[in-house]
Amino acid sequence: MSLRYALLGLLAEQPASGYDLTQRFEQQLATIWPAKHPQIYGELSRLADAGSIEIDSEGPRGRKVYRITDAGRAEMRRWLTEEPVDHTMRIEPILRSLFYWLMEPDDLERHLEREAAYYREQAEVFKQVAAAKDRGDYGDAPHVKSMRITVEAGIRLYEALADWAEWAETASSGRSCEMPRVDAGEPFASRTDELLKGFGTD
Amino acid sequence: MSLRYALLGLLAEQPASGYDLTQRFEQQLATIWPAKHPQIYGELSRLADAGSIEIDSEGPRGRKVYRITDAGRAEMRRWLTEEPVDHTMRIEPILRSLFYWLMEPDDLERHLEREAAYYREQAEVFKQVAAAKDRGDYGDAPHVKSMRITVEAGIRLYEALADWAEWAETASSGRSCEMPRVDAGEPFASRTDELLKGFGTD
DNA sequence: ACCCAACATGTAAGTAGTGACATGTCGAAC
DNA sequence: GTTCGACATGTCACTACTTACATGTTGGGT
Structure with a gap:
């Protein structure tokens, strides 16, 4: 789901084609949020179907430049302010x-x-x-x-x-x-204890 | 693929059932490498098929305790030392x-x-x-x-x-x-320059 | 005797993301 | 004039992961 909004956000900066966006993902976002062209093109189609983006212009070699719509901008703002943050981390x-x-x-x-x-x-x-x-x-x-x-x-x-x-x-x-000793500070109550339980060996 | 080795590694510590492993993922590994029971059970079946783990004992309610085999331990070591680390990060x-x-x-x-x-x-x-x-x-x-x-x-x-x-x-x-100034230090050569290019606005 | 929470294992349908394949175009260098 | 690398878009099959559904057991409390 996040890629959808990443694309929407990048298009909020300025219009761009799938190719342009792919380049940006490769060069700038590779370490932050990797995405390859098949996923990008697919997501762009869906965003266009949903009316969040639209064709801005067409160029040589079938190049299609998209721009964000007002609905898309609104959808992006909704995501940023209302959608709960996904803290999932897999390293x-x-x-x-x-x-x-x-x-x-x-x-x-x-x-x-x-x-x-x-x-x-x-x-x-x-x-x-x-x-x-x-x-x-x-x-x-x-x-x-x-x-x-x-x-x-x-x-x-x-x-x-x-x-x-x-x-x-x-x-x-x-x-x-x-191991350098960790200073535990004040032991926590409720929530932390809950998260703590079962952190043993077995 | 990583979950496979996570399970193998946990079973290298001691035998455990799918249920046990699910608990451990929920309680200890939720923030490191989240995994839900359907994926865990599926992966365990495949590991057993591959001979990396085997049934250690069976208990009430169809409980199946697995243990790692020698082949599994070898496979785990191979992964740790030979398989390239995947640095993908999506936050x-x-x-x-x-x-x-x-x-x-x-x-x-x-x-x-x-x-x-x-x-x-x-x-x-x-x-x-x-x-x-x-x-x-x-x-x-x-x-x-x-x-x-x-x-x-x-x-x-x-x-x-x-x-x-x-x-x-x-x-x-x-x-x-x-913004607090960042001290850039010595500008880098080759590799960094390459990674750097295109980090602009457009 | 009954109920319920925790125990325990699975399937199925769907989304997100990857890698390989496929196709065609344009501009510049030779 | 041709060749080749960059431009440009897409499909397809596959893996990883999630959510919802499905099912049945067991032990402890009332």
Whole structure:
């Protein structure tokens, strides 16, 4: 469902063709919300059927440029303000970490080094973009400001993952496994306790 | 595909039924890798067909306890060491941030407050679990150490998102939009430049 | 004796997303 | 004038995942 609104949102910036949008997903959104052309073209057809977007113009090679309609803009705003946020997160490398105990120490160390390097590089890419935006390279249109916020999320997320992978390296290498103590602070009531139960081994 | 290995990994710890595994996914893994019972039962059947797991014992109400086989353990190790990590990340709230410029300032502020609160609470839950593990509540079996690493990822990730949401609040509220400058450091070569291109507005 | 919540396993229909295939066009370089 | 890479749109089959439906058991409380 989210892709539908991603397309609607991008078309709220400016008209674009399926090809244009595919490029943008490949180049800018690959790490945020990957999408390939078959899904994009399909979703565009459905958005057009629903009247949320319409053909703006047609070009060579069957190129079809879409633009958002008033109904589409309204639908987008409805989604943003009324539709509950989906906090689902599936990060395979984190799932993998549950099973680190099954790996040979050498394999694990190699794995964690690569992971840290990957995350660090991604963070660096986002930082470069942020710096460019802060320099004003992209102007100060409203959607550029929003993108600056999105990019900040990328920086912080990948930085956090890189730090985590590096921490895990030292945490795993010392076989006497000295974990830095976490300060638990005030124990929580109700909700947290509920979420907590069953977090044991069995 | 990942669920398959998640189940295999959990069964490497100890035998369990589909029901047991469903409980564990609901209670411990809901935020890491959500999975519902229909998918779990289906995957277990396929794992059994493939010989990666086998029936350990049967209980009342048709309960079937599975255990991992040697072939299954080998397959799990192969996945961990040889299969390339899938870094795909789809975080809807971050996608949404691209379109913050379409929201009314009041709606946006409410949204960001809720997001920050949600992430902060999740981080707190993970911290509680980490503290319990550090106290030694769950023993020091190898898989408990791994889980401690996984939990650390949860803490850092949700903490980062909470900080981000709070930062975004102040960044959006000041309508003169004073973004903290990002220090770009040394500009990158090749790979980063490639990833960077097209990160503009159009 | 009965009821009900928790236990326990499944099927079926549908959505979201991927990878491979298919097709054709235009512009620029050689 | 031809070749080739980028442009441009689509279908099809498949995997992953979700929601709703379906069914039956067992143990504990009243």
